[in-house]
Amino acid sequence: MPLSAFKGICSKHKEVPLFTAQKSYTLWLEKQKVQYLQQSMSLLAETKLYSKIGVADSISNLKPQQVEVTAQKGDWYKVISDQGTGWIQPSPGKLAVVENMNATAELKDNAYTYKYPDAFSPKGSTLSPQTVQVIGRWSDWLLINTNNGNWWIDGRHIELNSAAEEAAPEIAPEGEVPAA
Structure with missing residues (x-):
């Protein structure tokens, strides 16, 4: 295949790597077991609060605050916050003791x-x-x-x-x- 054909092939299939990454993450998360915790932690930056793991729309945005972490599944944490109970998926450094x-x-x-x-x-x-x-x-x-x-x-x-x-x-x- 000539190099000139690669540009067209790449543009036709540009969504394949993203789909593969999303599917791999979903499979990994399904294999994770829920760990039950009772730990007070600091939420250090604004983070979206969700009613369930993986839902598209968040309930609200949590401002930095102390939260009670009650469970963890993969990179999701169930928290009790000033806006109620829900799940967060904080990026690195946003949730810490x-x-x-x-x-x-x-x-x-x-x-x-x-x-x-x-x-x-x-x-x-x-x-x-x-x-x-x-x-x-x-x-x-x-x-x-x-x-x-x-x-x-x-x-x-x-x-x-x-x-x-x-x-x-x-x-x-x-x-x-x-x-x-």
Whole structure:
């Protein structure tokens, strides 16, 4: 077959890969078993709420909030929210158990800020090297408090200083008085 024929063949069959991906996902999801959970989690970005898994139309949009996760099937989560009970299919980083913290971190290089802890989430501003207040953590991500609100940064190469360490009095060697 000549190369010139490929363009016509590709345009006629361009929907085949999408159909194959959708069918593969449906088959995978059907094989998943429902796991029952009782876990409070943070919904970190707006997410659609559905009455059932896989329905076309959502019931509503959930704003960021604490939700009670009662079940999981594949990449779907059954939640109890301020708008009722339903199923969500959050993209990576939108649903997490956030550890509350009170620490600072010294940014030695520029750092991007993100709306939620995922490199593909909407970006905020770029922070120049500085000390930042860390108020939460999820996996390798740090939630920081800035003048423009709370933002996430990739914390893989950032060292934390806990507030307790910073506020701790200096301990002098035995017999010496600490400097005032």
